[in-house]
Amino acid sequence: MLAGLQNPRQLAAQVLNFGLILSTAFMRGDLLFLWNRNLLSETDVGEVVVYNVKDKDIPIVHRVVRKFGVGDHAKLLTKGDNNAADDTELYARGQDYLERKDIIGSVFAYIPFVGYVTIMLSEHPWLKTVMLGIMGLLVVLQRE
Structure with a gap:
């Protein structure tokens, strides 16, 4: 039986x-591995960064597509790889660019899915x- x-x-x-x-x-x-370099080194165009937007709970992971200036006063523009437009619509009201203080870290590795x-x-x-x-x-x- x-x-x-x-x-x-x-x-x-x-x-x-x-x-x-x-x-x-x-x-x-994806599971992301971030490098929080205490923002001592420059963030370059092409880097995938994680950033916070004022008054939003969830951080955003997108690629830096433009950079204006250097150091703490650099202005960064990001865009999702699969998005047609840049992230200016995602930024806080009145914010046209990200600053270094908005960046949490850079993605150095990931495990997909x-x-x-x-x-x-x-x-x-x-x-x-x-x-x-x-x-x-x-x-x-x-x-x-």
Whole structure:
């Protein structure tokens, strides 16, 4: 009798594992590694930077496309790689450029697609319950 129950359990485990693997194929969102160099060195055109905008909670990650001046008084213009226009619409009201004080750090490395899980869990809290249920089910099905 146990041998008969083992086949449906194995089938269910394989289906769940396949679903988990398939779902990871559609993930987006990168895990970024930042270098906060205390802004001692210059920020150059082409660098991907993370910056804060006044009165907004979430930092933005975009590339520097123009730079005017040097040092602490440099004015930086950013743009998302997949955006048609620069970020001036994203900046605070009355702000046309970023300054060095707005920059949190520069991206020096990234792991693609890893961050999507965190994004989805924070945007849809019910997914935490679903994921815990799936993990619990996998534990039950994997027992021998």
